[in-house]
Amino acid sequence: MRKKMSYLQNLHTHSSYCDGMDTPERMLMIAKEKGFQSIGFSGHSYMYYAPSHSMTEAGTKLYEQEIRYLKQRYDGIMDVFYGLEVDIFSDIDLTGYDYLIGSVHYLKIGDKIVGIDRPAQIVHEVIDRYFRGDGLAYAKAFYQTVAQLPEYGNFDIIGHFDLITKHMEKEMLFDTEAKEYRWAAIEAAEALAGKIPYFEVNTGAIARGFRTTPYPQPFLLKELNRLGFGAVISSDCHDARQVDCYFTESEELLKSCGFKAQYVLKKEGFVPIEL
Numbered sequence: 001m002r003k004k005m006s007y008l009q010n011l012h013t014h015s016s017y018c019d020g021m022d023t024p025e026r027m028l029m030i031a032k033e034k035g036f037q038s039i040g041f042s043g044h045s046y047m048y049y050a051p052s053h054s055m056t057e058a059g060t061k062l063y064e065q066e067i068r069y070l071k072q073r074y075d076g077i078m079d080v081f082y083g084l085e086v087d088i089f090s091d092i093d094l095t096g097y098d099y100l101i102g103s104v105h106y107l108k109i110g111d112k113i114v115g116i117d118r119p120a121q122i123v124h125e126v127i128d129r130y131f132r133g134d135g136l137a138y139a140k141a142f143y144q145t146v147a148q149l150p151e152y153g154n155f156d157i158i159g160h161f162d163l164i165t166k167h168m169e170k171e172m173l174f175d176t177e178a179k180e181y182r183w184a185a186i187e188a189a190e191a192l193a194g195k196i197p198y199f200e201v202n203t204g205a206i207a208r209g210f211r212t213t214p215y216p217q218p219f220l221l222k223e224l225n226r227l228g229f230g231a232v233i234s235s236d237c238h239d240a241r242q243v244d245c246y247f248t249e250s251e252e253l254l255k256s257c258g259f260k261a262q263y264v265l266k267k268e269g270f271v272p273i274e275l
């Protein structure tokens, strides 16, 4: 039986305003049924280079209206937060949100913006085409981009820190055990320490059948703990039924990597909840 968590919240939630399946209100209702005390919405920021995955510019305004409406309507019943998952190259206004997740889904290569949150075959092609088949060089380029997040915005949470490991259980695109790979990830974490306070244990790839474990890998979790980052557990939810996917296990994972608390967002700001 599922152990009851002390406080259930998901801050990484997509809805039908971007590439999620459900309306924000349906997502909220299902989360409520599952015992959540709070939900934060994080629509994909408008990306002129990826209109099919992001909210439109007009949609972003409607999204704001709707989330603000839900905040009021459910006041006292469920805490609702108005957030955004910002892709690093989105050149948009970031003011007015309750919180911001900073994510890298694209790399800037020359004058091109190249998608990397893609099926393994496409990622193979990216590595062959832009990195001469060198998966490690690709991984390094990714982490160098992650390290630049603070130049683009004042983010609260680092989104799926090692997203490039999405296919690692099925496809060897680079060696995640290699020292050089690990150093690239750790260097990015060191560059972000003190600049972005939180990262997420992100279970989205489990819900979607790509993986059996969340992002980031345990070695990186231990480093993030050493560097003083706070952990937030999120399901990067695109389907309301999966809003609590792997949450209990993620708490255990955090504990096993030395964390004493997870963080949740309340009206007064981020607060620790003992694990």
Ligand SMILES: [Zn+2]
Pocket: 085, 103, 105, 159, 160
């Ligand atoms: Zn993302």
Ligand SMILES: [Zn+2]
Pocket: 012, 014, 085, 236
């Ligand atoms: Zn997301």
